[in-house]
Amino acid sequence: MELNNELARAVRAVQEAGRCILSVYGRDDFGVETKGDNSPLTKADRGAHELIVRELQASGLPVLSEEGRDIPYKERHAWKRFWLVDPLDGTKEFISRNGEFTVNIALVEDGRPVLGVVFVPVTDELYFGTIDKGSYYVNGFNSMPGSMMQVLEGAHKLPLAAADRPYRVVGSRSHMNELTVEFIGSLKNEYPDLDIVQRGSALKICMVAAGEADIYPRFGPTMEWDTAAGQAVVTAAGKSMVDAETGDELIYNKEDLKNPYFIVW
Numbered sequence: 001m002e003l004n005n006e007l008a009r010a011v012r013a014v015q016e017a018g019r020c021i022l023s024v025y026g027r028d029d030f031g032v033e034t035k036g037d038n039s040p041l042t043k044a045d046r047g048a049h050e051l052i053v054r055e056l057q058a059s060g061l062p063v064l065s066e067e068g069r070d071i072p073y074k075e076r077h078a079w080k081r082f083w084l085v086d087p088l089d090g091t092k093e094f095i096s097r098n099g100e101f102t103v104n105i106a107l108v109e110d111g112r113p114v115l116g117v118v119f120v121p122v123t124d125e126l127y128f129g130t131i132d133k134g135s136y137y138v139n140g141f142n143s144m145p146g147s148m149m150q151v152l153e154g155a156h157k158l159p160l161a162a163a164d165r166p167y168r169v170v171g172s173r174s175h176m177n178e179l180t181v182e183f184i185g186s187l188k189n190e191y192p193d194l195d196i197v198q199r200g201s202a203l204k205i206c207m208v209a210a211g212e213a214d215i216y217p218r219f220g221p222t223m224e225w226d227t228a229a230g231q232a233v234v235t236a237a238g239k240s241m242v243d244a245e246t247g248d249e250l251i252y253n254k255e256d257l258k259n260p261y262f263i264v265w
Helices: 004-025 043-057 091-096 148-153 178-187 203-210 224-236
Strands: 063-065 081-089 102-109 112-120 125-130 134-139 168-172 195-199 216-218 241-243 262-264
Touching: 004 043, 004 081, 004 102, 004 112, 004 125, 004 148, 043 063, 043 081, 043 102, 063 224, 081 091, 081 224, 102 224, 112 203, 112 224, 125 203, 125 224, 134 203, 134 224, 168 178, 168 203, 168 216, 178 216, 195 203, 203 216, 203 224, 203 262, 224 241, 224 262
Parallel strands: 063 081, 168 195
Antiparallel strands: 081 102, 102 112, 112 125, 125 134, 216 262, 241 262
16 A cells, blocks of 8 residues: 555645644743633644644545544544544643644544654654554654655664663653553563653654553543554554553544553553
8 A cells, every 4th residue: 555645745734733833832822722621722733733634635535633623423434534633732741841742643544544643843753654664753854855755765764773771661741540550560560670751642652663662551531633643653663552451453433532541562
């Protein structure tokens, strides 16, 4: 399956969204509002959403975005191929100015992410993967020439070379809970010297894809747009992202867009 055109389109979209987000990041007023689920929304979320949707809709495929309209299941259940987007994953990290937020774009086919792009605007790092070409990492994305071929030439295949370090667990910076703490505690029986790090957004999945962490357990609420791009990257890197209860791969475009608890490893 050739996904070159779709990958180039998604990479352009995250780049444009990243510029928009950073323009807001440098202001004193983020224009923070509270959504119906009590999660925050900023001018950066809205602006990034508009830019991404404009770019992706030119592909002729439907777009499901966290900040888009609520599309009924009766309309989207027939979608075989669509874009799934989180324009600003980690809004709490954005507001706290710790830099650990991402722009996530996935292409989903028959319920499974086949392409994923995760961009970290503050550090200018890009993770991307497709099921036909594997996963890659780019440091200094915006300093590269514009073509996808040149981006690929400057990219590093994932996972990166293994480091000599203890077994590493990555957890959420904003959503660590008792179930996660208990799971990490159970790992200490096998890995007594394990290292625990915390990150925001899809960076946690990308750390496993890169080989910078060994496992990411998530026993808290997430939505499909939070994870689809990261899942494409991590699975294309040869790792697994599975339902914590069943061991099955996460699937997408469900009637209920909430994810089950999952483990990336």
